[in-house]
Amino acid sequence: MSxxxxxxxxxxxxxxxxxxxxxxxxxxxxxxxxxxxxxxxxNDAAYVSKxxxxxxxxxAWFAGTTFLILVVPLIIEMDREQQFNELELQQRSxxxxxxxxxxxx
Amino acid sequence: MAGLVPPGTTTIPADASKAAHTKAEExxxxxxxxxxxxxxxxxxxxxxxxxxxxxxxxRFDFTKGLNQKFSLSHSVxxxxxxxPSQSAETIKIPTAHYEFGANFIDPNLMLIxxxxxxxxxxxxxxxxxxxxxxxxxxxxxxxxPHMSHGMVNFDYKGKDYRSQLQIGNGSLFGxxxxxxxxPHLSLAGEIFxxxxxxxxxIGYAARYxxxxxxxxxxxxxxxxxxxxxxQKVSEKVSLASDFMYNYMIGDVTASVGYDYILRQCRxxxxxxxxxxxxxxxxxxxxxxLNFILSAExxxxxxxxxxxxxxxxx
Numbered sequence: 134m135s136x137x138x139x140x141x142x143x144x145x146x147x148x149x150x151x152x153x154x155x156x157x158x159x160x161x162x163x164x165x166x167x168x169x170x171x172x173x174x175x176n177d178a179a180y181v182s183k184x185x186x187x188x189x190x191x192x193a194w195f196a197g198t199t200f201l202i203l204v205v206p207l208i209i210e211m212d213r214e215q216q217f218n219e220l221e222l223q224q225r226s227x228x229x230x231x232x233x234x235x236x237x238x
Numbered sequence: 239m240a241g242l243v244p245p246g247t248t249t250i251p252a253d254a255s256k257a258a259h260t261k262a263e264e265x266x267x268x269x270x271x272x273x274x275x276x277x278x279x280x281x282x283x284x285x286x287x288x289x290x291x292x293x294x295x296x297r298f299d300f301t302k303g304l305n306q307k308f309s310l311s312h313s314v315x316x317x318x319x320x321x322p323s324q325s326a327e328t329i330k331i332p333t334a335h336y337e338f339g340a341n342f343i344d345p346n347l348m349l350i351x352x353x354x355x356x357x358x359x360x361x362x363x364x365x366x367x368x369x370x371x372x373x374x375x376x377x378x379x380x381x382x383p384h385m386s387h388g389m390v391n392f393d394y395k396g397k398d399y400r401s402q403l404q405i406g407n408g409s410l411f412g413x414x415x416x417x418x419x420x421p422h423l424s425l426a427g428e429i430f431x432x433x434x435x436x437x438x439x440i441g442y443a444a445r446y447x448x449x450x451x452x453x454x455x456x457x458x459x460x461x462x463x464x465x466x467x468x469q470k471v472s473e474k475v476s477l478a479s480d481f482m483y484n485y486m487i488g489d490v491t492a493s494v495g496y497d498y499i500l501r502q503c504r505x506x507x508x509x510x511x512x513x514x515x516x517x518x519x520x521x522x523x524x525x526x527l528n529f530i531l532s533a534e535x536x537x538x539x540x541x542x543x544x545x546x547x548x549x550x551x
Contacts, residue, residue: 195513195537202517202533203507207498210519214500 266421271398274424277414278402280443283452284466287478287497290506290518292532294318294330297547309551311339311352317545328541357381370395409433422446428458461486474499478508513537526551 152160162168275282295317303309315337318330339352348364362376372395377388389406404412409432416426423446431438441458449470456464461484468478479494495508503521516534523529528549535542 198535198537199509199515202515202535203509206505206517206519206531207496207507210498210500210503210505210521213502217502 268420271418271421273395273398274400274416274418274426274445276393276400276402277416277426277428277443280416280426280445280454280456281464281466281480283468283476284454284478284480287468287476287495287506288466288480288493288508290508290516290532292516292518292534292543293545293547294532294534294543295545297530297545299547299549299551301549301551303551307343309341309343311337311341311551313337313339326539328539404430416443422448520549 316334352360374391398418412430414428443456530547
């Protein structure tokens, strides 16, 4: 048991002159120029995507409200006109085809 | 001679005679040109689509005819009115007024008067003295000093030209002349002079119209250039576009609009290069009963105006 704990200690204290292998490794990774470049790229990507989202939102609002004002009444009115035309056609064909009804005596 | 003519061209003489016949029909008779439209209605078709009378609030108009020539009108308006402000902010004040009006309409004489509850009086007179000469006058009187104005126009209509002389208060003088040059093209010129601001200007205009389209252009020495084009796509639909440029100020505006005239309704919509869209719908609910919806969205100034109304008679 004691040797077990010793082993552990030995594992970490094997390079006792330095800070520790894990700390050294992580420091090496975080201080490298590659990490800096990646961090900068990630920041830029976040900034650009935020701006893109905002401008897409603005464009969507603009397009949506303009569509609502200009196109929706047009669609509704054209639909009504078509319905009115169909009704009229139906009525005309009905009146045209049936013979005049004489009142029952 | 006939033997020398190759067989492929034997049909040409017949076609040439037919073409000569149609050319004779189409040859314009420069002595019988149609009378042009009045100068102030140069951009009439474009303005109908692109400048609908949008309003904000409630509007109710009731016109009752008492006679064949005489009618009274009652009108109620409730809604915010914009005050002209120097800053970019739009200042709106809720107002409400009732307007009483009387119209007398005769073939030769037309009198229109409107009296509002906020103390304003509008009057318009149109008098056809003879077939060719007509006098128009309009006046707007208010309670506030120096805000009333009036104007008189004398119009003379010739065979293929029209001329107009305009005199307004505040020593405003204007004259315009429009002449038909071909059956489709008419050219016009105008000059004006204001005594109050000591400004004078001269302008030229041209209008080309056919059955399917109307194109009009106007240039003035005040720096305004206005071009408009209207195409009648079908008998129900017409599309219009307009370009206005002020070369003194450098202000440019282009707009595109449509005008749908259906049986039950009339729908007009337009979109601007200033980020302003407007729509105006007049729907016929019943005989003599019209329902009006108006919308105007200005995305740049973030100003939204919606109105609804009813017109009876």
